[in-house]
Amino acid sequence: MKKAYRIFCILFLALLFGSGVLTVARPGESFSELENRQLKKTSDISSDVMSGQFQFDLEKMLSDQFPLRYLCVTLQTKLKLAAGKKDIGGAYIGEGRLFQKITSADISCDDIASHAARYARAGERAGVKVVALPVPSAGCSIPDLLPKGAEMYDFDRAFAAIAEKLGRENVIDVSGALAGDPKRYYTTDHHWTEFGACDAYLAWSVYHGFTRDEISVPPVKTVSEDFRGTLCAKVPGFGIESDILKIPDIPFDPKVTADGREIPFYDLDALKTRDKYRVFLGGNHGITVIENPDAAADRTVLIVKDSFANSFVPYLVRHYKKIVMVDERYATVDLATLALSEGADEIAIIKEAAFF
């Protein structure tokens, strides 16, 4: 019997060590499409032991390169779902759709207000009007489809914080237009669909006083029937149908420059990758300039954006000769200076309300 116990101990420890060897011996993957991030490889491990970076990197490498890693995550997700969990990896599991979980603890109305104040100041310095279009998150617009009792941040409070600093008359409220209709948001991604973006466009047009002749909703074109967005990456192992990705088929051929390089308006190569939402302008860049010489009017707008604006901008191209888009996560610019140098008539902030 003693021998059996010994065998058990050896087996137990050998399996552990074997897992370690298998993990380290693999050639290793450097990028995870599902997670949209670099994976740590053996060659990436820092040699700085005293600061603890080596230890951290080694641990990270072991979990990043563990064989059957996705199987582990999938199994873990399935077990959590079986136990009744409705929020996994930062996503709420609704009925046949996913939501990004953003609670009141995740946002700071103080930060929102201070950003709004900063934009207001930029507008004053540049001598142009500042307009905001805070985008309600999916969970705020279709709360009935959230898991019962799941909390999302209060969009109205965020809206009020912005309105207080910019002036209520300078904030476009699209929450009414987007409320209640699940078609306006993707089920596997946190962005709005072409429907949601279009409704926002109509609200924008009405606000800016575009004439009925000027306003035009282009037809949409299906570019992918297998769009699996950011949210289903958070919950691998959750069975959900793909979204259908459609883009507005605009009758223009605008010139797009992103951080100095010319790029296509729609990046159709992105449709071959996992992150298909990047079809819109090729994703997020620091400064993107869209020029449409065939625009209906000689207007220029400076848009401070996050990725929601990427699918909104195709509707605007008709109305603006020049659209300058700034993503402050990728470029630090002085908005007033940029607005003046580009000749912007207006600074617009089009960002998700939670992270304004």
Add this chain to the structure above:
Amino acid sequence: MVFSSAVFLFFFLPLTTAVYYLIPARMRNAALFAASLLFYAWGEPLYVLIMLFSTFFDYFNGLALEKWDGRPGRRKAVLVVSVAVNIGMLCFFKYTDFVIGSFNSVFGSSVALLKVALPVGISFYTFQTLSYTIDVYRRKVKAQHNIIDFGMYISMYPQLIAGPIVRYADIESQISGRKYDPRKAAQGLFRFTAGLCKKVLIANQLGAVWDDISSRAGTLPAATAWLGALAFAFQIYFDFSGYSDMAIGLGALLGFKLPENFDHPYESNSVTEFWRRWHITLGVWFREYVYIPLGGNRKGVARQLLNMLVVWALTGLWHGAGVNFILWGLYFFVFLALEKLFLLKFFKKIPRVFGHIYTLAVVLFSWVIFACEDTGTLWSYIRDFFGANGFCGGSSGYYLMTCGVMFAVAAVFSTHYPKKAGDMLIGRLRSKPVLLFSVRTAVALVFLALCIVFIVGDAYNPFLYFRF
């Protein structure tokens, strides 16, 4: 290093165990000492020196006490110096900023905080080295003459970071008297696996629930606040007792019998009983080295209550450098005193279930005080707890539905019934040793694999925006 990490599981554990058993028995203590230093230095490359200093300091104090066996004056001096230096070091690393901050609050000054990082495990190993010096002084144990053996006792990796607090007297005979017993080693691995499951499968999951609920303190209906407290109560029990299980299991793997630290505390029928079943080695330490030297219960009731007050204020403070921790200790003092005075007698006269419910309520609320280190959050949470935002809300149903299964599993495994059922099953299969062995092995390996699934899964981290 942490037990529930890939580095420990895949490399440190198998390799050190292999080396430990492949080398001659007389070299085992040195090997374990070396491995334990690596284990500690892995997480604290600099502070390992503090731990070594503490170890060697009290090693030499032990020798000095022995050398000056007939000189009571000198012996007392050595003891005083040892206690002063040990407590002084602990206070410096742990409480300096708390003291400065409190001073600032009271006197309105703005003395800068030192922001000294806390060496991992200092609260545990300091109490161990102190217990050694005091026990040598009391002539309860003989001084250890082998510095490697002593170093191994203090630093042995199973219990270095989070206990159980091992008194030298409990382990003295095991330092050189360990016999290789594969059955105990295998049982150690079973116990280790059970502890790992407690931490990875239960504690970590419920910890996330507590983080979620407590992040919205101030807006919670009472029922949600109770569920949050329940999540924390389970988290801390499964985390701490799981860690102790892993420590005891690893000790057994290496041939040591370490003291038990938890005995299903949530089954207690009084707060007095709770503290005999929760973090047992800490209670023993405070009783032996604070309560009894102060006089214990041998100087009348009033003095006994005072002694208890001191012990519980210190127990609270030991857990953390914060006002909430002291309050937590004093909270228990109140109930322990009431029980000592008349409540225990009262509960003996009524069915046990009432005592059990009372204990659970008292303990549940105590965790709120313990968990909210920020006084603002604590006050908001307490107000929520007693209905400032109503009794029930959407979130209450949400957490009940999404965590109900987890709570039920945690509740069941807080009791002794799973172990009883397991023992019964083992008893039934004893006549078929091959089957019994296969079942136990399979179960252990399946749960080990499940823990690895969760450890790897928890490291999965999708980014919303590329390279952001």
